[in-house]
Amino acid sequence: MSLIELRNVSKVYHLGGEEIRALDDVSLDINAGEFISIIGPSGSGKSTLMHIVGCLDSPTSGSIKLDGTEIQNASARELARIRNQKIGFVFQFFNLLPKLSVLQNVELPMVYSGLPAAKRREQAMEALKMVGLENRSKHRPMQISGGQQQRVAIARALVNNPKIVFADEPTGNLDSHMGELILQLFHKLSTQGHTIALVTHDPEIAAVTPRKIEIRDGKIAQQVDPKLAGVTEKFSLEKVQAR
C-alpha cells in the first residue's frame, strides 16, 4: 500500500465569477521511502498540490489517503494534528521564528504535540545532530547563515518523525553552493528512509530525485526525463551521490 493516494483530486477557485482549476483531476501515488520532486512553472498548481497533500488545504473534490486515513473531509483540528504528526515542511524563506533560539525552533512542533520538556530537548538535539548543527543550538536564527537556517528548518521538519517531508523551493533563497549542500542533505536523508518531496520550478534541482512529477495547468503532465529537459550535469544524481 502506498503512503499517499490521490484519486481524482480537483481544487477550484472562484475569482470574480471566473473559475480557476488549480488542480484538475489529479491521481497520484507516493510510496514510503520515495525521494520525488514535484516540478512545474509558477502557476502550474504544484504549490496547491503540496498544500493539499500537506493538509494545509482541502480539495474541492476527490479523495486523498494519507498513511491509510482519508483526509479530504477532515476538520481543521484533525488537519492540524496530521500536519503536526505526519508531515514536515521546509520553506523557501526558512520560516524560523526569529525570537526563539535554534533549539527552541526545532522543539516547536513537539510543543504542539504535547511532549514533556526534557524529551523535547533530547529529540531536538538529536535532529540538530542529524543536520550537523548541534553546536549552534543556542544561537538565534539571525546569527547563523542562510544555509544553516535551512538546515535548522529541515531539523524542525524531521523532529516529529513525519511520514513525509515537503520542501518548497528549499534552495530558492540560497546560492548554488549552499543549495547543493542542502540537496545533498535531502539525499542523505532519503537514503536513511525518509520520504521527501521537493517542490520546485527548476528542472536542475528536480534532477537529483529518482522520480519526478511534472505539473502543468493543474494536471500531471508526465514523468520528466532529465536528459530531455536539457539538464546540465550540475545537480545530477550521480554527482550528488558521488560526494
Add this chain to the structure above:
Amino acid sequence: MNIFNAFIVGFKEIWAHKFRSLLTMLGIILGVSSLIGMSALVKGMENGMREALIAVGGVERVRLDDKDIPQYQQHLADQAVGCTMNDVYALEKSAPLIKMVTPEMRLRDAVATYGAKTYEIWNFVGTWPNALEMNQHVVQYGRMFNEIDDQNARNVCVIGVNVRDHLFGSDEDLGYEYNPVGRTINIRGMPFTIIGMFERYESERSKKERELAKLQPPDPSRTNGPARSRGWGGRAANGGFVYGMKNSTVYIPLNTMWVKFRASAGSNNIPDPRLTTLSVKVADVNHFDEAIQQAQNVLMRTHNGIEDFTFQTQEDWADTINKAIHNYRVSGGIIAAIGLLVGGIGIMNIMLASITERIREIGIRKAIGGSFLDIFIQILVESVVIAIIGGVVGLVTSVGLVNLFSYVSPDDNTPVITANACILAFIFSVCVGILAGLIPAFKAAKLDPIQALRYE
C-alpha cells in the same frame, strides 16, 4: 500546547516589547488603582460617618429643633412660643414612651479666658446633669454638676478637653497631662470654677496616631511658647469635625445659664426663656415612631397647636449615610470601571497590532501543527498576562495612591483598602484582559496558514 507553555510564551512576548507592554499595562494599572482608591475613599467616609454617628449619641436619641412655622399658620406667628421649659416638664409628665428629656440653652460667642490665654468655646451650654448620659459624655477628671449645683445656680462648669488644651496647655505642650479641676476661668466675664473635665473624644485613627506620637521623644521646638492657631482646617489637634465640636464643650447648670446670661439678655434686658435644643431619649427603640408621635402630641398642646418644631432623628442620619455611601460607591465604581475598560481597549488595540505584525509567525505555527485552539489560547493568554501583570502592579500602586489620598482627605475619613475591593479590582482586570483578547485571538486563530505564510 498546554496553558503553562502558553503563559511562558506570553511572558516572553511581553518581555520582548517591554516599553510597548508597559504603556499598555498602564491603562490597567491606573484602572485598578483608581478602582481600589475609590473604594478605599468611600470606605473611609463610611467609617468616619458611622463613628461620628455614634459619637453624637445612638439612634434612640432625638433632637427637637426649631422649624419655620408652616404657611397655613403664618398668621399665628406672634403666638409661637418656641421651645421652653414648659415642653420639658410636659414631656416628663405626659409622655411615658420618652425616657429622658434634656433641655439645652446655648450661648454663642462665648470666650473663655484664663490668665492671658483666650479660647472661643463652640458649645457653651447650660443644661441638666443628665446631659452627660444624653450626649454620651464621659468625665475624666472631677465630676459632672448635680441637681444642687443647678438649683443654686452655682458658677461651676465641666469642660471639654480642647478648652483645657488651649487655656492650660495640651499634653504635647506640657509633656504631662494637666488636671484643670479647681481652677477658675472666666467665660463672658463671669468666673466659673472647673469641677470636671470630659475625656478626649476622637476617631480610632487619631487615637492610634496620638498614642504613637507619645512614644516619640518630645519635639524641643514645641516645649515652650504659646500654642499657635492652626487655622480651621488643621488636621493635628482636633481630629475630625464632630469630635472637634464635642471636645470644644463647656457645660454649666441650666439655671446658672438662665440667671447669669439669659434672664436679662440683649441691650433691652428682655429675658429669653427659649431653649436652643431639647433632646429626648426614646425608652424603647422598637416603639420609636409611637414615641415620636406621643411627644409630638404633647408638644402640640404646649405650643398652642403651632407647629414650630421638628424632630431630628439619628435614624434619618443613618439612612442618609447609607444612601450617600451607596451613591458614592456606584458613581465612583462606574468611573473607575470606565477607566479599566479604556485600559482593556488599549490591550485590544496593541494585541491587534501585534498579531498583524506576527501573521507570518502564526502561519508557521499553524503549518507545523498549531490548531485553532492553540493559537487562540496563545493570543488570549498573552492579553490576559498583560492584564494580570497590570492588575498586580495596580494593586501595589493603589497602596501608594491611597496613602496619597489619606493626606488630602479629612482625618476621620482615613481611606481603608478592603480585601474585597482588591479581589474585585483584580478579577475585573483579568476579565477585561480576557474580553480584550477575544477578538484579536479569534482573528489570529482563524488565519489561513497558506495566506499567512505568504504574507510579507
